[in-house]
Amino acid sequence: MTKKYFGTDGIRGEVGQHPITADFMMHLGWAAGQVLLQSSDTKRVLIGKDTRVSGYMFESALQAGLIAAGAEVGLMGPMPTPAVAYLTRTFNAAAGIVISASHNAYQDNGIKFFCGDGYKLLDEIELEIEKHIDQPLETFSSDKLGKAFRIADAAGRYIEYCKSTVPRGLNLAGMRVIVDCANGATYHIAPKVFRELGADVIELGTEPDGFNINKDRGSTSPQRLQETVFEEGADLGIAFDGDGDRLIMVDRHGQLVDGDQLLYLIAKFRKETDGCEGVVGTLMTNLAVEKQLDCLDISFERANVGDRYVMERMREKGYFLGGESSGHIICSDRTTTGDGVVSALQVLAACQYFGLPLDEAIAEVVMYPQVLLNVQTQNKVNLQSHAEVEKAVLSAQDRLSDRGRILLRPSGTEPLIRVMVEGEDSELVKDLAKEVAQVVEQVAAA
Secondary structure, eight states: OOOSSOBTTBEEEETTSTTSSHHHHHHHHHHHHHHHTTTOSOOEEEEEEOSOTTHHHHHHHHHHHHHHTTOEEEEEEEOOHHHHHHHHHHTTOSEEEEEOOTTSOTTEEEEEEEETTSSBOOHHHHHHHHHHHTSOOOOOOGGGOOOEEEOTTHHHHHHHHHHHTSOTTOOOTTOEEEEEOTTSTTTTTHHHHHHHTTOEEEEESOOOOSSOTTSSOSTTOOHHHHHHHHHHTOSEEEEEOTTSSOEEEEOTTSOEEOHHHHHHHHHHHHHHHTOOOEEEEETTSOHHHHHHHHHTTOEEEEEOSSHHHHHHHHHHHTOSEEEOTTSOEEETTTOSSOOHHHHHHHHHHHHHHHTOOHHHHTTTOOOOOEEEEEEEOSSOOOGGGOHHHHHHHHHHHHHHGGGEEEEEEEOSSSSEEEEEEEESOHHHHHHHHHHHHHHHHHHHHO
16 A cells, blocks of 8 residues: 655754645644554653654644643653654653754754664554544543653763763773764764764764755765864764764765765674674665675675665564665664664774774775766656666676676656766766666667
8 A cells, every 4th residue: 555645764944845844743643643652551652753843843743732632741842753763662662752863954844753672663563553644633531631751861861871882991092082962963962972982072063053954064965074074183083964864974084974884884893793694785785795794694685775675684584683775773682673873883993993993993994986867757657668778787797797787776855867877987886877878768768
């Protein structure tokens, strides 16, 4: 059954455009309360948000709907997405809700849900909530209404949790770190975590005003971080996105280190310390990572793009480590979702364990050049039904041999076909990407 409102990661869109409106959010809160409280022994639901100006409005709307359904609503204020997942578990809540549009600009907002165990909702639960959204909102009588309460120590609880996820004795004294919080939900948390572990921290993106989230800061705009690392002679830089569930890093030379490279380093570290049988990446994970993991005798699985699909495959295979190129990294023996702060700490622990700076710790992973081209389409195109596309892909793969790969996939949010080619030879990769994209464009235009 096709979902009407929920996408691959909750509900998201432009504020003021349906369904990202106050009245919809009140109905959503009521509908979620109707479904989630039925299967729980508690009526407690937690709400956290990032720093967008619209978060105040949606927090109040969700709160009203949930209380009308009888929920006891715990308000945490600005909190990273993974913090909400963690606190939902520790408070034994029925569910946790995050008001955030992640790495998008302030004009957008969205809603993410977690079950009481800290994992994202199953498809069947989302479908059940959708059934209730369009029904008339019925408010309980006063004796059955819920109430709201503030969780004043939410940030402190999460800071202590983050520090507990690294080996006892980790000391970052003498390390200079630039921390870019994207003016988002980690602004009051991440710098404290690294400082309390001993690091000399220089802050970027820690002055949110409701409108500057992700603007020229954070994991999607790392240029200023790169410059600051170089200017300050820092050991490395860390950048989070607006809701703190992903990160990228910058080495001492100002070079970007993406999620693929960070995932490899954590896997290498865990292989030597805790054991690591396998890792889950995505269809977009660089081939160099897969090959290097094989050298370490670590199995590698690919899932569809999206952290929920990575987690699903991790649970299927019994692996505790997975992630995406974009910086969603999941250490499921520590947390239940992508967590930028926890992942960054794992990387720092790995560097300290190996006694190497970040650039040297990942030096053996020589990333393959990768070209991604987007082909506009007017209608949905079934690529498997076109022999000319298959022929072009097979021909290109033959020229790459086992030194590269090709991936064609439709965008989940836009009318695009994404053509990705990667391999050892950068010029060949560019040429093949153009050739395959031209064939896909011809088919799409027919």
